[in-house]
Amino acid sequence: MTSTFPDISISTERLVLRPFDDTDIPALGDMMNDEAVAAWTAHPFPYTTEHAREWVTSGAPAVRTSGRGLAFAVTEFLTQRLVGAVRIDHTDWRIRGAELSYITAPWARGEGYACESALAVAQWLFRDQKFERLELRTPADNSAAQQVAQKLGCISEGVLRNAWIARSRTEDGGWTDIRTDLIVWSLLPEDFDGLPDRTEDAGGFAYPEWR
DSSP: OOOOOOOOOEEOSSEEEEOOOGGGHHHHHHHHTSHHHHHHSOSOSSOOHHHHHHIIIIIHHHHHHTTSOEEEEEEETTTOOEEEEEEEEEEETTTTEEEEEEEEOGGGTTSSHHHHHHHHHHHHHHHTSOOOEEEEEEETTOHHHHHHHHHHTOEEEEEEEEEEEEEEEOTTSOEEEEEEEEEEEEEOGGGGTTHHHHHHHTTSOOOOEEO
16 A cells, blocks of 8 residues: 555645645746746746646646655745745655755745745654655755755755756757756754754744644
8 A cells, every 4th residue: 555645734824835726727837937947947848827737636636646745835824825836755655755845936035935835844744744854956056945955954965966957048048958966965853953043044933733
């Protein structure tokens, strides 16, 4: 029998992390068509409404039901606006380990939402799901993703050379693929020592609630 995560929502002071639904399709399309998202991810570009619909109706639910992980839509508590996404993937149920990734919408950057949402998921995994290791992989030139990993308290473990293909704009306005390194980060339950200091950097929230 395949192990799976529960179908849950996680709340912080400012955010609600929940399963994707049909109301997210337009904002998801806008978020994924942002050039910064296109540059650092392997998602299709242009990202069409059909891509968004397929992810919401089939892709995201399959991440959970297959046992691979869990996909969260990150929304503002007050406005219910989609401001990002957090994903648990490549879950190894035997060692209780998984990979964590995050995307922030262009209209929500600079608010600490990536840190706040990723930290909430990490807390839930360690405390409620009894996980023992989270891994993050950030392209070598993606300084914003690296800053999030550092604020979470992740430890840099090394570099996977030539392990990723990023996209870069060309002079004629097109895109070209550029091979780059991946920095590997890890987070363990004991790395949460000194958590109150890090929650200030993550937007000021304390402990999440999940349901």
